[in-house]
Amino acid sequence: MARLAAALLVLALASIGASAQLVIEDAQRQIDISGFVAHEQLQLGLRNDGPAAAASLLLCGPHLARAAYLEIKETSGKDASKLAWKEAAAPAGAPAGVTCREVTLSKPLAKKGTARLTAVAAYTHVLRPEPAEVRQRDAQHVLFESTAQLASPYKVAKQSTEIKVGGGVQSATDVSPYKSSGSKLSYGPYSDVEPWAAQQISVHYENNAPFAAAEVEREIEISHWGNVYVEERYHVRHVGAKLVGEWSRWDLTRDPKQFAQAGIPSFAAALPPQARSLYYRDAIGNISSSETRRSSEGVRVTLVPRYPLFGGWSSTFTFGYSLPLSSVVGKEPKTGRSVFAAPIGPALGDIVVDSLLVKVVLPEGASDPKVALGLPFQLEQSVAYTYLDVLGRPVAVLRLSNLVQEMKPETLQVSYTYSSMGLLQKPLLLVGVLGAIFAIAIVAGRGGLASLAASPSVRNVVAKPHAS
Structure with a gap:
């Protein structure tokens, strides 16, 4: 038993070591917070710089715990294949509040191999009303908190984030390079971001969607x-x-x-x-x-x-x-x-x-x-x-x-x-019940006539001759 546990531990450490050598060549995030539900689309270019093949990777973020919907596809080939994922503990060094999902690749990513992934997620209850109380004629403003870069245990060579809001922006964290144009906020591009080096941002804006x-x-x-x-x-x-x-x-x-x-x-x-x-x-x-x-x-x-x-x-x-x-x-x-x-x-x-x-x-x-x-x-x-x-x-x-x-x-x-x-069960049941009721009525009726005919008064009336 001890040998089996030791072997499993070695395999787990080897897998973690292989995954740690993964590098995200490029990451493009598109976040839509114009409604009550926040939607995110993430496109990743992945490269394996490790000495062995990698069978899985960790996908992490500050809102994954509130993900109602999460679909991940590998888009390297002609046909996109849906990938399986499961909950995973955040590695050491992860910022507070970050949760992770372990994604199993369609086939192990060989040394120096590349792959492209697309993840689509929907998060609920991540927009906080600010202020928390309004009058009837007031518009509603909400606060959204996230990161300007991808919260990842891997190094990211190049990445950018685009956020779409539903109304006028009251304030937004400026993490250069940053640009605001109408209902869109653009962060990046950022180069050579180290693991867990994502910077916190917050966006305060008008959102009158039905909550x-x-x-x-x-x-x-x-x-x-x-x-x-x-x-x-x-x-x-x-x-x-x-x-x-x-x-x-x-x-x-x-x-x-x-x-x-x-x-x-x-x-x-x-x-x-x-x-x-x-x-x-x-x-x-x-x-x-x-x-x-x-x-x-x-x-x-x-x-x-x-x-x-x-x-x-x-x-x-x-x-x-x-x-x-x-x-x-x-x-x-x-x-x-x-x-x-x-x-x-x-x-x-x-x-x-x-x-x-x-x-x-x-x-x-x-x-x-x-x-x-x-x-x-x-x-x-x-x-x-x-x-x-x-x-x-x-x-x-x-x-x-x-x-x-x-x-x-x-x-x-x-x-x-x-x-x-x-x-036929219910019709037969109705027929049986009605038949039983009729049978009881007939038996009761005949029994009443028989008892009436057997009574002495009735016999005397029948036997007594009628006076002419």
Whole structure:
């Protein structure tokens, strides 16, 4: 056992030593902080100056801990190949707050070999309102903190950073060479930057994007009688600068651009073109302030809450619709299993889903459910009962967190075994129950007549001759 541990330690040290000889020939960062979610695209040119091949590299940054979405591709060849990554501890000497991901290359990078990588990330809750409180007519300003150079354990020969903001810049850290032009800030190019030599920067600017975060519960009920029912329950919060002072609906109606700069007046939902039977309600009842537009590409719905959301406010509502069974449920040709396939994300866009609970309610009689999803999730199994259910319906319960728009189209697949004879269960149950009721009624009726005929008074009446 000790020899095995020693061998693994030697291999790990050799791998770290090989990775330490990696050099980033050029790095180009593009950061977009014009919305609520910060997006970053990183292009790297990599070279191996070590004595041995390198199978992986470390990708580090100050915001990776808040990365809802991270996709890394190797673009050296004709076709870009998606690379696997996992969480890794930051090496010694890393600045405070920096986290790392270990990226496995498609094939080990040979000595003096080169490769090109592209990484795309989306970070949530990295923009801080500054000031933290505003009045109704004030614009919202936020603070973004990052680094002018790439926070990396490798030497970077040449690099530059470009930041796109959403509004006027109040202030920005000047790390020469630095240039500000409209809504873009440019840092660099920088040459021969040593490992962990990145310099801190901060950008204070106007950002009136909808800072909407939500907890969502989706319930998908599959009925093999022809429909799939989808109901989404939302608790949406405005997590931007909190509203203080008086709030006037009259001012909002008179001049919404001036008196709701940082408010959220409505939500946009995108549905498949087959969606029908839409409804939108809250605890009070139906909400009629919505607009639906249908096209061949899909159904676009604008949901207008009873009141606009300002910083610190929240809203709870339910949105539902139904889909034809054939549009989301099919059959596996080889196994004959039924397969439900649909996007995992809720219908509302432009919101950060802090927590998502998805319940897929299968028809009664379904068995052996299997779930496939290209995102990390927690799975639970339960049973639900609805009208005329005897054994209950299998339910697959998925829990996810920190979802952004890029992740919502990810396909959720639930396969299960279901016989078409299961469709006869409820009709046969109804026939049996009604038949039993009629049988009891007939038996009770005949029993009542028999007891009546057997009574003495009835026999006397029948036996006594009628007087003429």
